[in-house]
Amino acid sequence: xxxxxxxxxxxxxxxxxxxxxxxxxxxxxxxxxxxxxxxxxxxxxxxxxxxxxxxxxxxxxxxxxxxxxxxxxxxxxxxxxxxxxxxxxxxxxxxxxxxxxxxxxxxxxxxxxxxxxxxxxxxxxxxxxxxxxxxxxxxxxxxxxxxxxxxxxxxxxxxxxx
Numbered sequence: 267x268x269x270x271x272x273x274x275x276x277x278x279x280x281x282x283x284x285x286x287x288x289x290x291x292x293x294x295x296x297x298x299x300x301x302x303x304x305x306x307x308x309x310x311x312x313x314x315x316x317x318x319x320x321x322x323x324x325x326x327x328x329x330x331x332x333x334x335x336x337x338x339x340x341x342x343x344x345x346x347x348x349x350x351x352x353x354x355x356x357x358x359x360x361x362x363x364x365x366x367x368x369x370x371x372x373x374x375x376x377x378x379x380x381x382x383x384x385x386x387x388x389x390x391x392x393x394x395x396x397x398x399x400x401x402x403x404x405x406x407x408x409x410x411x412x413x414x415x416x417x418x419x420x421x422x423x424x425x426x427x428x
Contacts, residue, residue, distance in 0.1 A: 308334035
């Protein structure tokens with residue numbers, strides 16, 4: 267992925283934050299509120315024998331890899347973040363905020379809203395590289411902390427009404 271500087275990412279995040287309609291934001295907060303009532307973020311399925319194969323002349327079982335099936339509330343939050351354009355391309359693997367906020371999620375309380383968006387992007391992107399990363403972020407409270415920071419920004423943003 268070509269390097270995208272932080273200032274460019276911040277501009278893209280600001281544009282995404284500004285584009286969202288009231289209905290889009292209301293749908294996100296409804297999903298976030300449902301997520302707050304969730305006790306099981308994912309159930310794991312798979313690890314079943316789905317067939318056989320021949321290896322070195324010997325028949326061996328083929329196992330399906332276990333994978334999470336996320337709760338509806340989790341999927342709705344993910345879908346609403348995507349609809350708002352809040353999954354922005356940046357070099358999330360090398361972003362130091364990932365380690366910083368994982369170690370101290372409460373630091374998000376006073377962090378720039380752009381860090382919350384970066385973190386939500388990183389959590390979702392990490393799922394592509396390892397099943398269960400979203401579940402881990404939810405169990406630790408990291409994803410909820412990023413969503414709370416985003417909500418605080420939303421509730422305190424300057425009014426666009428004339």
